[in-house]
Each structure stands twice: as C-alpha cells, then as structure tokens.
Amino acid sequence: PSFALELLRLYAGENGYVARMNGAGFDALRMAGTIVPLEPQGSIRLWETDTSTLRISASNILSGRGDPLLRNAIAIVDLSAVGLTQYLPTPTRPARPGVDIHADAIGQMLAARHLVEPAQARMLERLWFVLSGIVFIALSGVLAQRVMLGVLALALLVATPFAFGALEYSLQGKLYDPLQPALATILVAGFEGYALYKRSEQRRSTLARQFSQYLSPSVVQRLANSDTEAILSGEKREITILL
Known part of the structure; x- marks a missing residue:
C-alpha cells in the first residue's frame, strides 16, 4: 500500500x-x-x-x-x-x-472526490466524431463557397469536445479525451476539402477541354471560375422564321 x-x-x-x-x-x-x-x-x-x-x-x-x-x-x-x-x-x-x-x-x-473515466466515455467520443463528420460533410457544399463560415464551423466542432471535457472535469471530476474526436474531425474536414478541390479541378479541366476550340481563352477561364454549371449538351427548340 x-x-x-x-x-x-x-x-x-x-x-x-x-x-x-x-x-x-x-x-x-x-x-x-x-x-x-x-x-x-x-x-x-x-x-x-x-x-x-x-x-x-x-x-x-x-x-x-x-x-x-x-x-x-x-x-x-x-x-x-x-x-x-x-x-x-x-x-x-x-x-x-x-x-x-x-x-x-x-x-x-x-x-470521496475522485477522478473517474465514465464507462460510456469512449462511446460518447466516437459518437461525437461520427456526428461532427456527418454534419461537416452534409454542409460541405455550402461551406465550400463561404470559406470563413467553414473555418468557423470547423473551429466550433473541434472546440466543443475540449469545452465539454473541461466542464465535466471541473464540475464532476469526470475524464473525457477530447483530443481523439477533435483530430478525427480535422482529418474528415481535410479529406472533404481535398475531395471538393479535386472535383472543382476536374470540372475546370472538362470545361477547358469542351470549349477551348470554340471560345476564346478568356471566356473559357471565366466560365471555369463561375459558380454556375455549364450546359455541355445541345437543346432542341421550335423556331419561327419570317421571310
């Protein structure tokens, strides 16, 4: 002893x-x-x-x-x-x-004041990682066009486990590991950002390949940088001709 x-x-x-x-x-x-x-x-x-x-x-x-x-x-x-x-x-x-x-x-x-790690601590840490990953992936399309909003959302998702762990430690002496869910959320955000970047580059490459022979380079560049999707197929319409 x-x-x-x-x-x-x-x-x-x-x-x-x-x-x-x-x-x-x-x-x-x-x-x-x-x-x-x-x-x-x-x-x-x-x-x-x-x-x-x-x-x-x-x-x-x-x-x-x-x-x-x-x-x-x-x-x-x-x-x-x-x-x-x-x-x-x-x-x-x-x-x-x-x-x-x-x-x-x-x-x-x-x-009788003891620091304890709750039996459900690991489950809650993994649950937060899954939920934060789903939320970030679901909102990635919107956040990709608003960089500052995306950074703030990521900072909030990463800071929440630390704030929750500090509060539980100071009030009840319960120990949670905020580092693992925070790092996992950052990795998910990094992979999702890379995937969005690759899709954007692929779209620009497709537009340049489709229109480079018919439009001027400046128009192709402006089209590639636009947020609207380009229509690559033709359209059939009825027209009336007056002679």
Missing part, C-alpha cells in the same frame, strides 16, 4: 483493506467508509487542489501551540529546506513537494 493509504488506514482505525478486482486488475478499494476507484494496476488518479496545503512550523509544535490544529487530523512530517524535499512532476505543475501530493491524495479519499 502507498504511504497516503497507510496513513488513512491508521486514521480510520482499520486493520486492513478491502479491494475489488475485475478482469483487467484492480477496480476499487474500500477504506474509511468510502469507495476509492482504482486503475487496473492499483493506482489512483490524483485530483489536485488549487489551495495550498496547511503547514505548521516545527517551532509551534515544540512550543505547544500546534495542538489545536493537529487534533483529529492527519499530520505528515516533512523537511521543507531546499534540497531536502522530494519534488515530483504532476499533470498540472512541473514540480510539487511529495508531501503535498500525499496530502491531496488523502484529502480526496476522505472527501
């Missing part, structure tokens, strides 16, 4: 741990009346807090002024001198004292 977990066991006055397993490995741990979700290898996801860890000077302890702060609390003795404290990198900070990491882990286990 980890140092933080052992401190929590002693604080709760329990003799051991109750672990729940599944096919992949560890699933959860019951300790001090709370269920702690575990990774398959037995680790927990650290939910770092913005507040600084409460510290008490050793001089206050020696002088007898630290008792009210330490009563019914878990205390960790740490050396705060530079070069003596063990600093470790975390997902949100380049370096944190190891004692602060243990304190955060104990605090989140006591408060």
Whole structure:
C-alpha cells in the first residue's frame, strides 16, 4: 500500500483493506467508509487542489501551540529546506513537494472526490466524431463557397469536445479525451476539402477541354471560375422564321 493509504488506514482505525478486482486488475478499494476507484494496476488518479496545503512550523509544535490544529487530523512530517524535499512532476505543475501530493491524495479519499473515466466515455467520443463528420460533410457544399463560415464551423466542432471535457472535469471530476474526436474531425474536414478541390479541378479541366476550340481563352477561364454549371449538351427548340 502507498504511504497516503497507510496513513488513512491508521486514521480510520482499520486493520486492513478491502479491494475489488475485475478482469483487467484492480477496480476499487474500500477504506474509511468510502469507495476509492482504482486503475487496473492499483493506482489512483490524483485530483489536485488549487489551495495550498496547511503547514505548521516545527517551532509551534515544540512550543505547544500546534495542538489545536493537529487534533483529529492527519499530520505528515516533512523537511521543507531546499534540497531536502522530494519534488515530483504532476499533470498540472512541473514540480510539487511529495508531501503535498500525499496530502491531496488523502484529502480526496476522505472527501470521496475522485477522478473517474465514465464507462460510456469512449462511446460518447466516437459518437461525437461520427456526428461532427456527418454534419461537416452534409454542409460541405455550402461551406465550400463561404470559406470563413467553414473555418468557423470547423473551429466550433473541434472546440466543443475540449469545452465539454473541461466542464465535466471541473464540475464532476469526470475524464473525457477530447483530443481523439477533435483530430478525427480535422482529418474528415481535410479529406472533404481535398475531395471538393479535386472535383472543382476536374470540372475546370472538362470545361477547358469542351470549349477551348470554340471560345476564346478568356471566356473559357471565366466560365471555369463561375459558380454556375455549364450546359455541355445541345437543346432542341421550335423556331419561327419570317421571310
């Protein structure tokens, strides 16, 4: 068991741990009346807090002024001198004292606030990718003629997973991976843009081949750059001739 977990066991006055397993490995741990979700290898996801860890000077302890702060609390003795404290990198900070990491882990286990990846997370990520791809492909004909609108639509589709993931993380501690659906949406947009470009070039080549022998080059170029479809076939009409 980890140092933080052992401190929590002693604080709760329990003799051991109750672990729940599944096919992949560890699933959860019951300790001090709370269920702690575990990774398959037995680790927990650290939910770092913005507040600084409460510290008490050793001089206050020696002088007898630290008792009210330490009563019914878990205390960790740490050396705060530079070069003596063990600093470790975390997902949100380049370096944190190891004692602060243990304190955060104990605090989140006591408060039952845990970072978890919902069982339906992968399904929602794939669903968003499929829906955003369908929407972008369906609107590609309109967006191709309005480049700025297409860029804004792509930016909105890409930013939505990040905004949703940040909101779920801050409010409920749920973890979603916004990178995969965002990158997949960008790839779909890139392939669709390339397909539209190839169709446009093919249309211009066809027009140039059909009309280059009958019209001036400037007229052919203007026709190729127009948004309207050229009529390549003849038409039969009845006409009246007055002599």
